[in-house]
């Protein structure tokens with residue numbers, strides 16, 4: 373994990389990806405979290421309008437955590453989100469990831485919106501074509517999001533940025549906690565290795581491990597800050613834009 377300390381302040385980098393128009397920027401713009409009264413700097417990059425062909429690999433390598441967003445009223449955005457989820461976990465199998473179904477305030481449309489589709493079926497014995505029509509919900513059902521999340525071993529929430537739903541805060545909370553727990557595990561491992569080496573050369577390392585179990589105020593970074601980053605300066609092809 374590339375989480376790093378700036379002074380005493382731990383930093384977590386979150387990439388937000390998904391089809392265009394699912395509400396990624398609004399989601400970021402409205403987030404202000406305080407966790408456990410300690411400072412935690414959170415850099416969030418909204419990888420705008422990414423599609424599967426132009427999958428934002430650089431952003432995924434750059435990030436400590438990932439939020440994949442789709443719009444529950446747009447089946448295409450769900451298909452894209454599930455493809456992206458798989459890609460993310462292929463690249464970074466241990467990365468804390470959350471799947472968000474946004475625009476839950478439009479949930480009532482689930483009952484109304486159905487798409488009539490026609491299937492062309494060739495009957496084996498009769499030897500002729502039969503056409504069967506039936507209605508398919510055009511909106512993405514909650515259970516579909518839940519299933520995709522289980523299949524990809526990540527958390528799932530339906531949220532409404534428009535209604536500032538509490539589930540958004542839960543999602544961030546879970547993600548940040550997961551990041552801190554990964555960070556804590558890695559720091560413990562690092563400490564153990566250095567302690568072991570210190571023992572081997574007769575100079576045990578007595579440095580205390582920083583307390584990783586701390587939270588703080590989320591600071592959404594600006595584009596200019598992102599591009600100041602050493603990591604991103606080296607990555608000329610990175611086309612992400614910041615969330616504000």
Ligand SMILES: Nc1nc2c(ncn2[C@@H]2O[C@H](COP(=O)(O)OP(=O)(O)OP(=O)(O)O)[C@@H](O)[C@H]2O)c(=O)[nH]1
Nearest residue numbers: 392393394395396397398420421474475532533534
């Ligand atoms: N009803 C509803 N509309 C929303 C919600 N969240 C965002 N929107 C609307 O969805 C539209 C798209 O939102 P954006 O934040 O621009 O979407 P985006 O994913 O950043 O789009 P790109 O910048 O093209 O990648 C805007 O009109 C938002 O106001 C929501 O929770 N409910």
